[in-house]
Amino acid sequence: MNLQPAAVHDAALPNHDGRVDWARVRADFPLLMREVHGKPLVYFDNANTGQKPLPVIASQDEFYRRQNANVSRAVHALGTEATEAYEGARGKLARFLNVRADELVLCSGTTFALNLVAYSWALPRLKAGDAILVSRMEHHANIVPWQLVAERTGATIKVAEILPDGSLDLDALYRAMTPEVKLLAVTHVSNVLGTVNPVREICREARRRGIVTVVDGSQAAPHLKLDVPAIGCDFYAITGHKMCGPTGTGALWARREHLQAMPPFIGGGEMIREVSFEGTVFNDPPHKFEAGTPNIAGFIGLGAAVDYLESLGMERVAAREAELLAHATEALQAIPGLRIFGTAPGKAAVISFLVEGAHAHDLATLLDLEGIAVRSGQHCAHPLLQYFGVAATLRASLAFYNTHEEIDRFAAALEKTRRLLVA
Incomplete structure (x- = not known):
């Protein structure tokens, strides 16, 4: 079906x-x-949130009326259909971002995605003397996780300032990319100012200095044609409900080498290969970061939203x-x-x-x-x-x-x- x-x-x-x-x-x-x-x-x-077109609304109604079942845990027809639809949505979102599907972690939104990077990539790696660089225009979701990690590791937060017109002071940003900076977190589009940051240039300069880059794409995905590999970042986060999709949906794209090296953020079902009391063998990424039952209907709706935006x-x-x-x-x-x-x-x-x-x-x-x-x-x-x-x-x-x-x-x-x- x-x-x-x-x-x-x-x-x-x-x-x-x-x-x-x-x-x-x-x-x-x-x-x-x-x-x-x-x-x-x-x-x-x-x-704050985008409105939903009829195909998105209809897709969730159809799922609950005709195919409701959990994913990846049943051989019966409904379970197979639900899994195909859920993974199909991952594929659509990957196409929308121009990335590989196996590099895309499905999650509840940008806030979860950024916390995943904070606790699974930054927390095990940062130490006293390291620094995290963020811009003045960041949403709290791209500030608070880094503060929490800094408190636990002894790292410090550095701030890149803006200019009076609301654009990022790029000269000051590049001067702030000093050797102790290990991570740069920057928004693609400001949720307050509307500023579209030149993230491709910013990530290029960071990469030259060995700085890992995290881009908050929440406000970019609803408005811009995205090519995440061309941006050159290490991590890119999006939220589904701002791009005509359901609430409680989103994704983190990460370079494959990061996903393979990062430990799981949350434990539970689906993110494992084998569990014993002696230890656990985790699933391959991205599934090792997707513990528990996901928002299946929501992601089917997000796939419909991607279809809708791409049709326009x-x-x-x-x-x-x-x-x-x-x-x-x-x-x-x-x-x-x-x-x-x-x-x-x-x-x-x-x-x-x-x-x-x-x-x-x-x-x-x-x-x-x-x-x-x-x-x-x-x-x-x-x-x-x-x-x-x-x-x-x-x-x-x-x-x-x-x-x-x-x-x-x-x-x-x-x-x-x-x-x-x-x-």
Whole structure:
């Protein structure tokens, strides 16, 4: 029985001239059709989580209705089908990243992936006198694990600073790549600033100095066409729920030699070949890092999300979002007293901002009453906001299924709420 997700809707397919009907694509996302507080929803919180198209939703429903069984532990038909579908999703994700499937550890998301590297690669290797280099713009998930490892090993944390426009200070970064630095952790795309870091160049410079590189790709996978081997990193982490897939899904790509040398992070079933009271023989990677029953339906859904994004073409997705970003930036810049954080060239479709005289949480609450969902707070990036000297910002993050009309509604509602708060 074919266990692959439901076919991608025709709406997602480009026309014969290569163009995409984005209005038809939007119709594939049922949640976008609902109302909030009696008004049509405008969902601008895509950096937090992306919405799910019908094929993703249908794939999980189909699995639970017809094929629900555990993977790799049964010879009966359902178990075989579930395993084929689960491993098929690994293959799709590997294709999406242009990597080998046996170098891809499936896990709950980027946070788990980065902790896997921290505890399975860094903890056994680092020692007092070593250093871990991170950038100012990192998400907490790419800071806290390294702090925990540093506390246990005696290593130190070094910080690479940013420039006022939100771009990484590359000269300072390269100067910071001193001999004691053993690991560099850097985001591909900032979840607050939208900055797209030149990770290929950064990893090349780190590799020349013998520094192992970990790239957080959470905000890159939904927006960019990825070629992980071309980046040249040692580890690359992604989260499925930000790229139209289900929550609780993600992956860590690692060079094969690292996976073979790293000990398991969590023990249990499936990650073993043989267990006795005298000892355990572990499975080959990536399975030795995948203890227990996985999120089978979730990964089948993530495979459907990959199909969906690839049917659109990631180059088309990036171009669409750049067009929306330009419109939104122009609209927000026309609002008096509004300050945008992060203006680096070529940024992703994320706009963090403040309005003079209005608290971010107050604005977000009033915008919600207008049916507009934006994020307010520190966005799991306290050190970054400290650099700018602010306690919180609003963040509007766009996706390909958003529209120019939504941007106009957002700008009008923001101006309306600004007048209420600063009058």
